[in-house]
Amino acid sequence: GVNLMEFSDEILLHILSYVPCTDLVLNVRRTCRKLATLCLDKSLTHTVLLQKDYKVNKDKVKQLMRDIGKEIYQLNMAGCYWLPSSTIDHVTQCKNLVKLNLSGCHVTSLRLSKMLSTLQHLRSLAIDVNPGFDASQLSSECKATLSRVSELKQTLYTPSYGVVPCCTSLEKLLLYFEILDRSREGFMLSGQLMVGESNVPHYQNLRVFYARLAPGYVNQEVVRLYLAVLSDRTPENLHAFLISAPGSFVETGATKNLLDSMARNVRLDALQLPKAWINGSGLLQHLKFNNPFYFSFSRCTLSGGHLIQRVINGGKDLKSLTSLNLSGCVHCLAPESLFRKAEDDIDSSILESLVVSCCNLRHLNLSAAHHHSSESIGNHLCQLLSRLKHLLSLALPVCSITDVAANVEKPPTASNLVPQTFGRKVRIGIQTYPKNLAGQANQKIESSVFWALMGSLRFLETLEIIGSSFSSAMPRNEPAIRNSLPPCARAQSVGDSEVAAISQLTYLQSLTLAQLPNILTGSGLISIGMQCQHLRTLSLANLGMMGKVVYMSALMDMLKHCKCLRDLRLEQPYFCAGAQFFQALSHCSSLQRLCIVSRSGTLQSDAVMSFMANCLEVIMCHMFMGESLTVCKNLQQSIVRSFQADRPALNVVIFPLLHEDLTEVIRDVPMRHLDEITLFKSRVAEEPPNLWW
Numbered sequence: 001g002v003n004l005m006e007f008s009d010e011i012l013l014h015i016l017s018y019v020p021c022t023d024l025v026l027n028v029r030r031t032c033r034k035l036a037t038l039c040l041d042k043s044l045t046h047t048v049l050l051q052k053d054y055k056v057n058k059d060k061v062k063q064l065m066r067d068i069g070k071e072i073y074q075l076n077m078a079g080c081y082w083l084p085s086s087t088i089d090h091v092t093q094c095k096n097l098v099k100l101n102l103s104g105c106h107v108t109s110l111r112l113s114k115m116l117s118t119l120q121h122l123r124s125l126a127i128d129v130n131p132g133f134d135a136s137q138l139s140s141e142c143k144a145t146l147s148r149v150s151e152l153k154q155t156l157y158t159p160s161y162g163v164v165p166c167c168t169s170l171e172k173l174l175l176y177f178e179i180l181d182r183s184r185e186g187f188m189l190s191g192q193l194m195v196g197e198s199n200v201p202h203y204q205n206l207r208v209f210y211a212r213l214a215p216g217y218v219n220q221e222v223v224r225l226y227l228a229v230l231s232d233r234t235p236e237n238l239h240a241f242l243i244s245a246p247g248s249f250v251e252t253g254a255t256k257n258l259l260d261s262m263a264r265n266v267r268l269d270a271l272q273l274p275k276a277w278i279n280g281s282g283l284l285q286h287l288k289f290n291n292p293f294y295f296s297f298s299r300c301t302l303s304g305g306h307l308i309q310r311v312i313n314g315g316k317d318l319k320s321l322t323s324l325n326l327s328g329c330v331h332c333l334a335p336e337s338l339f340r341k342a343e344d345d346i347d348s349s350i351l352e353s354l355v356v357s358c359c360n361l362r363h364l365n366l367s368a369a370h371h372h373s374s375e376s377i378g379n380h381l382c383q384l385l386s387r388l389k390h391l392l393s394l395a396l397p398v399c400s401i402t403d404v405a406a407n408v409e410k411p412p413t414a415s416n417l418v419p420q421t422f423g424r425k426v427r428i429g430i431q432t433y434p435k436n437l438a439g440q441a442n443q444k445i446e447s448s449v450f451w452a453l454m455g456s457l458r459f460l461e462t463l464e465i466i467g468s469s470f471s472s473a474m475p476r477n478e479p480a481i482r483n484s485l486p487p488c489a490r491a492q493s494v495g496d497s498e499v500a501a502i503s504q505l506t507y508l509q510s511l512t513l514a515q516l517p518n519i520l521t522g523s524g525l526i527s528i529g530m531q532c533q534h535l536r537t538l539s540l541a542n543l544g545m546m547g548k549v550v551y552m553s554a555l556m557d558m559l560k561h562c563k564c565l566r567d568l569r570l571e572q573p574y575f576c577a578g579a580q581f582f583q584a585l586s587h588c589s590s591l592q593r594l595c596i597v598s599r600s601g602t603l604q605s606d607a608v609m610s611f612m613a614n615c616l617e618v619i620m621c622h623m624f625m626g627e628s629l630t631v632c633k634n635l636q637q638s639i640v641r642s643f644q645a646d647r648p649a650l651n652v653v654i655f656p657l658l659h660e661d662l663t664e665v666i667r668d669v670p671m672r673h674l675d676e677i678t679l680f681k682s683r684v685a686e687e688p689p690n691l692w693w
Helices: 009-016 021-026 033-038 058-071 085-093 109-116 140-148 217-232 253-265 304-315 348-357 381-385 437-445 449-456 489-493 496-504 523-531 552-559 579-585 605-614 629-643 662-666 671-678
Strands: 047-049 074-076 099-101 124-129 151-156 172-177 208-213 240-244 267-272 288-296 323-325 363-365 393-397 462-466 510-516 537-543 567-571 593-597 620-625 651-656
Touching (some): 085 109, 172 217, 208 217, 240 288, 496 510, 552 579, 567 671, 593 671, 605 620, 620 629, 629 651, 651 662
Parallel strands (some): 099 124, 172 208, 208 240, 323 363, 393 462, 510 537, 567 593
């Protein structure tokens, strides 16, 4: 036999690098002398990642800091919402910290002041600014530390500048605005800052400015205050300017002055602007770019002609581009948008120019638009995209992956016969199909353009196939949506064979499928489960007919093979979360987070409890179903009472989907879960790569 201890130190260190630091320091190093030495090697203690170590608790953090605090230079505790605020006090033992991420942790002004006063080497900081934050409570030693910080990530839950005015050496500023328009008591909030707040952020050394806004007018008001200083004097070294704002974010005189100044004085490497700032303006024609690596024109009315002329610039400078987000750009593959309908065919020459010019793309998002290919041979969207051999993540609309010829002679499908909206229930019998239909499908599957695309992108890690008309049943700050728009005619033929083609992606880690109307059995899911053994995240929404979950049997077979699956999100009307489903789900031994969204869906409480008892890694269980409030509350209380003690990070929300208080319940969900799994959205090229560590 092979003795593990006979391996070289280099090999053992590589193996140990996959073990959570808390286990290394508190458990593994106590097994023998050799491991005791290796577990304290600088390569393992230099950077400590606790952000998804859901088993860590206050006592473990305390012991960890006591044992190796002085050896830690980078500490990531992002999203550790379950740790009490007093846990932060132990960070003061990490005297040599250079980078610290406390996003999602409970930190008061006084605790922050005490902690930062001892971290004289800190250069990178991420924190939350919650109601009650008071910058006047920060000590002079704390402000001295902040004056040396060059990278700051700040998530705002209240109108405030936070610690930005204290950071006089900022080079990178990331702002996440999560301020609600109404308080819990129902009072309207104002975007005005607290009395006494400094309004002079120091941007003179700024290189990266990023702001992401949640829905709401207060967030827009507050971000304008941050931008006001930039409009007066644009930093000369600014090379990345990114603002992600949902809905309408109107351009003002101050923002126009800022953009004009940027056009005159800076050369950018990354750009993202609200759609109202780009639509109808000649801004892109005047902005100058250096070696751009990220562009996002999400939801803009930018035409393909403008994209080629003003951004791609004939392909001269775009070899450096690695990430491109054109989500919701309905005309980006058409020469002009003035007289074009959203469902007209794309101009393949524009896409070809894009592919040739941006040949090093790693992340591409073309979702939320109708990209219909013409009948021209060799010019299908899938055929052109197959040239992008470096792609790691890709988001496409459902209607873009279908063969044009398949829409001429296609068999009747259940989705053609069943209404896609929720009205009065219609009794549906078993549909009849030609006996040779399955054989015909098998013959055609490997000759389809989508099959060829999947075969050419062997190293793809993230794939999203989302219906252009799809909208989730639970948007951010609104009541649940009762009806969804039907898929377009071109998407009607997309179903099981296209799903089966995805199984070629051996290294696939994240898969999202939404509004695929021609799913009849879900057989392709089984192929994915068997072939894609690295799959960690799976999100399925509105597959097949809307009145029945036609793929349930295939899904249960698929789950038996998903040993690495950690996150599962299901959104489907009339979903039955019963004993058979949870028994199949119990095979996913690595599962950590589960979210089910189902109008008129049902659940079996005893099956849920049995599942939670069998799957010891599950720390998040969100179910928004059609059950009564009493049933939901009783089950939620039972889960918390039975498992909270052994799972400190356990977060359980079980609530009726159409209840009027749903938005109030959602606001209490930890941002990590809300942003990563509970809310549906396209995540490909959502942010620049490596925006934060």
